[in-house]
Amino acid sequence: MFIKQFYTGCLSEAAYYIESQGQVAVIDPLRDIDPYIQLAKERNATIKYIFETHFHADFISGHVDLARFTGAPIIYGPGTKAGFDISVAKDGQIFQLGDLKIEVLHTPGHTLESSCFLLKDENGKPHCIFTGDTLFVGDVGRPDLAQKNGEHTMEDMAALLYDSLQGKIIPMPDDVIVYPAHGPGSACGKNLGPATFSTIAVEKETNYALKTHDKEKFVAVVTAGLTEPPKYFPINAQINKEGYETMNTILKKSLNPLSPKEFKSLLTEDILIVDTRSSEQFSKGFIPGSIFIGLEGRFAEWAGSLLPFSQSILLVTVPGMEQETVTRLARVGIDKVRGYLEDGIEAWKDDGNEIDLVIDVEPDELMLDMKFDENLVIVDVRRETEFADGHLKNAINIPLNELTDPATLALMEETQNIYVHCAGGYRSMIATSLMKRQGIHNLRNVLGGWNEIKKQEKLEIIKEKSVLN
Numbered sequence: 001m002f003i004k005q006f007y008t009g010c011l012s013e014a015a016y017y018i019e020s021q022g023q024v025a026v027i028d029p030l031r032d033i034d035p036y037i038q039l040a041k042e043r044n045a046t047i048k049y050i051f052e053t054h055f056h057a058d059f060i061s062g063h064v065d066l067a068r069f070t071g072a073p074i075i076y077g078p079g080t081k082a083g084f085d086i087s088v089a090k091d092g093q094i095f096q097l098g099d100l101k102i103e104v105l106h107t108p109g110h111t112l113e114s115s116c117f118l119l120k121d122e123n124g125k126p127h128c129i130f131t132g133d134t135l136f137v138g139d140v141g142r143p144d145l146a147q148k149n150g151e152h153t154m155e156d157m158a159a160l161l162y163d164s165l166q167g168k169i170i171p172m173p174d175d176v177i178v179y180p181a182h183g184p185g186s187a188c189g190k191n192l193g194p195a196t197f198s199t200i201a202v203e204k205e206t207n208y209a210l211k212t213h214d215k216e217k218f219v220a221v222v223t224a225g226l227t228e229p230p231k232y233f234p235i236n237a238q239i240n241k242e243g244y245e246t247m248n249t250i251l252k253k254s255l256n257p258l259s260p261k262e263f264k265s266l267l268t269e270d271i272l273i274v275d276t277r278s279s280e281q282f283s284k285g286f287i288p289g290s291i292f293i294g295l296e297g298r299f300a301e302w303a304g305s306l307l308p309f310s311q312s313i314l315l316v317t318v319p320g321m322e323q324e325t326v327t328r329l330a331r332v333g334i335d336k337v338r339g340y341l342e343d344g345i346e347a348w349k350d351d352g353n354e355i356d357l358v359i360d361v362e363p364d365e366l367m368l369d370m371k372f373d374e375n376l377v378i379v380d381v382r383r384e385t386e387f388a389d390g391h392l393k394n395a396i397n398i399p400l401n402e403l404t405d406p407a408t409l410a411l412m413e414e415t416q417n418i419y420v421h422c423a424g425g426y427r428s429m430i431a432t433s434l435m436k437r438q439g440i441h442n443l444r445n446v447l448g449g450w451n452e453i454k455k456q457e458k459l460e461i462i463k464e465k466s467v468l469n
Helices: 034-042 061-070 154-167 200-206 215-223 233-242 247-254 258-266 278-283 299-306 324-332 345-351 363-372 384-390 426-437 448-451
Strands: 001-008 013-020 025-028 046-051 072-074 094-097 101-104 114-122 124-133 177-180 271-275 310-314 337-342 376-380 417-421 443-446
Touching: 001 034, 001 101, 001 200, 013 034, 013 101, 013 124, 013 177, 025 034, 025 094, 034 046, 034 061, 046 061, 046 094, 061 072, 072 124, 101 154, 101 443, 114 384, 177 200, 247 324, 247 337, 258 345, 278 426, 299 324, 299 426, 310 324, 324 337, 363 417, 363 443, 363 448, 417 426, 417 448, 426 443
Parallel strands: 025 046, 046 072, 124 177, 271 310, 310 337, 376 417, 417 443
Antiparallel strands: 001 013, 013 025, 094 101, 101 114, 114 124
């Protein structure tokens, strides 16, 4: 038995490779399928099955491409309908993989087709369970993403999830390993734990959802405090259901090197410039109108949340990172890249073109300016709950995902001196790029964000107890 977890941090996504006697099953693969194919090749094994726990909303799965390449069937749980060939398994159906057995457990709740896959060892003993978005470490899948034409409320889905957990998961032996589809930071749950795997025993002891044995109370607890899901979730779910272009096709049409003059000739109102360098590099010089989303952070998630899927994109990257950027964009279904600036921002500067800047300030400079500048406005772009847990007095909370709304930016005035911060500096740089793109230029980006601001002496920290309770 050989099991490998492929974990992608910027999406908090876990895919799995299971092998026995030269036969392989891949569970919830990412769109870029080369790692699974390469590993199978290295181990002289053959991919026999592709299992999908459900139609994912937060990333584009590699199921279609992997099936095209290997000829392996794509297997979903009961009731699944898709725009491509799939095998719909029955609840309890067994799939043989070398000396191992994989049992399908239909566990609706996160979505209607959600299923877990129980792996049994050579002796038929349950070894581990791949829980998809049904069960996470410390959490469960949110029940508000699969409300089909009003037929199912989130309360209906939460009730189904309760039945699934009580009937299929909790009765498992305590030593069964839990391998979920997501880890910390994922928006598919409310507050996932820090680990990427667990055991049934640990989850029964520590997971609030598994400790709640009253159905009515479970529904109330699981549906409480759900934030608005990222806007790209329904788009990705639909793409995963209907199918998509191959990754090779996307790379071929996207990796188009452009000289500064060619790049400039394509700039119209219908084209977005996306700059994926580090926040430090971006602040020191970028093409006016660029949207910063750095590869070093939760790139794919913020790209999916902030970029319109209908518009074409031109890229500015660190030279050599063009394919990586295109691949990560494609992971969330953004595949209208027209090309990239050859040789990066230095080529743009060398050609004599205009650049813009972001002024960075240290937290102590912000503290000093707060005392003397009557026009100073602090914009905190963290999530509402982060803001409520501690913020500067008189700070305005505008979560980053709301900054694409022109009405929100219209609240800013030209006379204001705007200081922007988030938790650590990544989101605030995205925010300043969005604000500059809308003509707001009197900006300062606070380095280190709240993590550094809260270290300042004699700081008055405000908490919003009504939000936290």
